[in-house]
């Protein structure tokens with residue numbers, strides 16, 4: 001149904017990211033729920049590959065449909081819109097939550113305090129993400145942000161005793177949003193004396209690593225919808241420290257020049 005042209009022009013393909021991402025699971029559901037997507041397929045790739053496909057199509061003003069999320073630098077760089085999702089497959093507003101391993105509060109109270117108090121806005125995250133997208137090394141972009149936002153950082157470290165080189169391992173997935181947040185939290189933990197390792201994994205292994213205690217924590221849980229399946233599987237072995245960012249969202253995203261407003265228009 002809907003606008004025949006788009007499907008043909010994009011070869012009935014939605015450009016996705018890494019297979020384990022919750023947005024990929026949600027899009028597989030969308031392919032089943034929306035009968036007009038019966039002949040469409042979801043291309044598994046990576047966040048970086050999706051971004052370069054988007055850039056190429058955008059430069060040629062060609063239609064493209066990507067699995068998108070907010071916060072993300074693409075909304076600052078391109079004129080984009082979410083397709084309406086009348087069946088609610090992509091959920092409502094999401095939050096990004098902090099989860100840590102059992103035992104962290106007793107063994108590393110200072111790290112626990114910082115991770116528990118870490119909270120920032122989509123604008124804060126976007127500032128770091130855009131720097132990285134424009135070529136800055138993630139750790140350097142994070143250090144610069146921490147330097148420039150010492151008052152906000154002081155709220156996060158309030159009450160955390162300095163430590164002397166203890167190790168902390170943070171797990172994350174190479175989504176632009178989590179590269180930014182994990183590097184910032186890592187820099188803040190370093191500022192109170194921790195020796196921080198960042199462990200890049202896919203989504204499932206990230207939840208498993210924290211649940212098994214192979215990593216101390218993560219600031220990358222998209223809830224309640226996006227990572228619901230991982231919370232079902234690992235939630236009882238995770239300590240949930242609540243949101244570190246509110247106002248997140250996932251969905252199908254197109255350039256505004258694409259003449260579709262809803263998934264049902266594809």
Ligand SMILES: C[SH](C)CC(=O)O
Nearest residue numbers: 021022023069175222
């Ligand atoms: C790509 S979003 C940051 C999170 C997810 O879809 O799992």
